Amino acid sequence: MSELKCTGTIKQIGELIKFESGFQKVEFILTTNEKYPQDVKFEIVKEKAEQFLQYNKVGNAVEVDFNIRGNEHNGKYYVNLTAWKVFKADVEQFTGLKQDAPVVESAEPTDDLPF
Numbered sequence: 001m002s003e004l005k006c007t008g009t010i011k012q013i014g015e016l017i018k019f020e021s022g023f024q025k026v027e028f029i030l031t032t033n034e035k036y037p038q039d040v041k042f043e044i045v046k047e048k049a050e051q052f053l054q055y056n057k058v059g060n061a062v063e064v065d066f067n068i069r070g071n072e073h074n075g076k077y078y079v080n081l082t083a084w085k086v087f088k089a090d091v092e093q094f095t096g097l098k099q100d101a102p103v104v105e106s107a108e109p110t111d112d113l114p115f
Helices: 047-055 091-095
Strands: 004-013 024-032 039-045 061-073 076-088
Touching (some): 004 039, 039 047, 047 076
Parallel strands (some): 039 076
Antiparallel strands (some): 004 024, 004 061, 024 039, 061 076
16 A cells, blocks of 8 residues: 555544553544545554654644554444654645745845846
């Protein structure tokens, strides 16, 4: 399967869920940056769950690398989007707008006009 990525803004972060086996996960909702934005639920598991909580918060613009996990239970099929890398999104890529360098005006008049 090809590499899957999704860019958007973190809308919601769930609580860290710990299981008796030692397995842990956290779920989060990402609002995509598209013409028709979608809210997509991801989960992040094991030790990466705590790292995610440490470095991310609601409102962050992020890019998520993820895998699709599917399973069957009692004749029903389930799909999970399992994030394995979450990092700050490039603002230009995220918004589609270039950030211009700030304009700094000089207090000194300049006489080197091109005409």
